[in-house]
Amino acid sequence: MKLVVQVPCLNEEETLPSVLETIPKEIPGIDEIVILIVDDGCTDRTVEVAKEHGVREFVHHSRNQGLGRSFHDGVVRALELGADIVVNTDGDNQYPQERITDLVQPIINGQADIVIGDRQVDRIEHFSGLKKKLQKVGSKVVNMAAETDLPDAASGFRAYSRESLMLLNTVTRFSYCMETIIQAGNKRMKIASVPIETNAKTRESRLFKSMPEHIMKSGAAIVRSYMMYKPYAIFVWLTAFFFVLGAIPFLRYLVLWLSGDNGNHIQSLLLGGVLINLAFMSAMLGVISDLIRTNRVLIEDDLEHTKKARFGKSGTEMLRDQTSVAQFDLPHTQTRTTAQSGETWTTSL
Template sequence: MKLFVQIPCLNEEGTLPLVLDTIPRRIEGVDEVEILVIDDGSTDRTAEVARERGVTHVISHSRTMGLARSFRDGVDYALAHGADIVVNTDGDNQYKQEYIGELVAPLVRHEADIAIADRQTAQIEHFSWFKKRMQHLGSQVVNYAAGTALPDAASGFRAYSKYALVRLNVVTQFSYCMETIIQAGNKRLRIVSVPIRTNPKTRESRLFSNIFQHMAKSAQAITRSYLMFKPHVVLGSMAAAFGVIGLIPFLRFGVLWLMDADGGHIQSLLFGTLMLVGALLSIALLVIADLQRTNRVLLEETLERIKGIEYGRTDAPGPGGDRGEDEEPRP
C-alpha cells in the first residue's frame, strides 16, 4: 500500500522544513510513504526548499491557482504514481504530522473511505469566540447538506482512499473542504473523524483576508454543492412557498366578492398572480435541474470508468460494495 502526503504551499519556505521533518516515514499497514509538494505560484524558495529536503515529487504552478486547484492537481499526480491513500496537510505547520498514522488507520483497516481530523476548535486558544461559533455553525450546515455528523468540517488535514478520490470531482475555485464532504456524504462514502491537537499559529491565513470573506465564499461553495445533489429541496420549497402565498390573495378576493364588499381588490389578484408565476418558474427550474442532475450522474459514472482505466482498479473497500448517491444509507 502506497501513501502520498501532499502539501499545497504558497510562500511557505519558512515553515515547510518543520512540516517535512515531522512527517512519519514508517506507518503501520503502509508499505511506502511519498511526499508531494504543490507549489502554487510561490514567489519565495518553497520549491527549492522542498527539493533540498529530499522531496522528489514537486508540482509548480506558474501562477497562483488556488487551494482547490492545488488539491486536484496533487490528487491527479498521486493517483498517477500509484497512490492508494492520499493525505492532505498544510505547509504552514498548523497540523501535527505525527497524527498521520492515526488519520490513515481507518482507511488501512478498510473501515472508512475518508478520515477528517477534528482540530477540536473549541479548545484552540488563538481562535476568537466568534470564530469558534462560526466554525461550529459552518460544520452544522455542511453536515445538514451532506447527511454527516462531523465536528470539524473545515479541517484541511484529511486522508482519502483511492476509491473515494476516483468518485469525487472538485469543481469549486475556492476550497475543496466543504465540497468534497457534501459530495462524499451524498455518494454514501464512509467518513470518520479523528481528534487531533494543532500546533501554535504561525501566520495569518492566505486563503482569505478576513473571516467574513471566508464565510461568504464557504456559503457559496456549500450552496452550489447542495444544489448539485438536492435541487428538489431548494426549488421545491420555493415553489411551495410561492404557491401558498399566491393562493392567499385569491382566497381573500373570493371571500370579499361573496360578501359583496366594496372595491375590486385588484391589487391582491396582481400580487397573487405574481406569486403563482414564481411558483411555476420554480417548478420549471426544478425540472431542468433534475435533468441536469441525471446527466451529471451519468457523466460522473463515465468519468469514474475513465479514472479506473487511467489509475487502475478501484474496488469499494469493505463489505457492501458500491453505493450510489440515490440509494438509502445503511443504518
C-alpha cells in the first residue's frame, strides 16, 4: 500500500524540520511512504527546508488560499500519486507524527474509512476553559449533523482511505474538518478515533483571528454542510415555527370575536397572515432544496466515476499489475511423463 502524508504549510520554516523528522520511515502494511508539502503561499524558506529534508512532492499556491483549499489540492495530488491512504497533519508540529502508524492501522485492517486523532481536549494545557467547552459543543453539533459519535471533530490529524476521498467533495475554504465528517457520516462511512497527545504550542493559530470569528465560520460551515444532505430537516422546523407563530394571532382574533369584543383587531389578522405566508414559503423552499439535494446526489455519483477515471489505479493496484506482468514474463516449465517408458522431459513455455 502507498501512503501519502500531506503537510499544509504557511511559513513553517522553523517547525517543519521537527514535523518531517518525526514522520515514520516504515509502517507495517505500508510499502511506500511519500511526503507531500502543500505550499499555501509561503514567503519564507519553507519549501527550501522541505527539499533539504528530502521532500520531492509539492503543491504550490502563488498566494494564500486557506486550509480548505490546501486540503483539497493536496488530496488531488495525493490521488494522482496513487495513494491508498492519505494522512493530513500540520506544519506547526502540533500533532505527534510518530502516531501516524496507529492512525493508519484501522484503514489497513479494513476497520475504518477515516481515522481521526482525538486530541483529548481536556488535557491540552494551552487551551482555555472556554475553548475546551466550545470544542466539545462543536463536536456535539457535528455529531448530531453527521449521526456520529466522535470525541474530537475539529482535529485535523486524520487518515483517509482512497475510497473515502473518492466520495468526499469539499466546498468550504475555511476548514475541511467539519465538512468532511458531516459528508462522511451522511454517506455511511466508517469513522474511527485514535487518542493522541498534542505537542507543545509553537505559535498562535492562523486559521482565525479571534474566537468569535472561529465560532461564526465554523457554525456557517456546519450549517452549510448539513443543509446539503438534510435540508428538509431545517425547513420543516422553520415551517412549523412560523406556522405556530402565525396561528397565535388568528386564535387571539377568534377568541376576541367569540367573546363579543367588536373592537378593531385587524392587526392580528395581518400579523398572522404574514407569519402563515412565511410558513408556506419555508415549506416550498424545503421542497425545492430537497430536489436540489437529490440532484446533488446524482452529481456526486458522476464525480465519483470521474475521479476514478482521472486518478486511475492506486499504488496497491499498480503494484499488483506489475507483479502479474513479471510473473507472466517469467519462463514457465511443464513436465510430462510418457505412460509407456516413464521418460520425463521439461518444456519451457
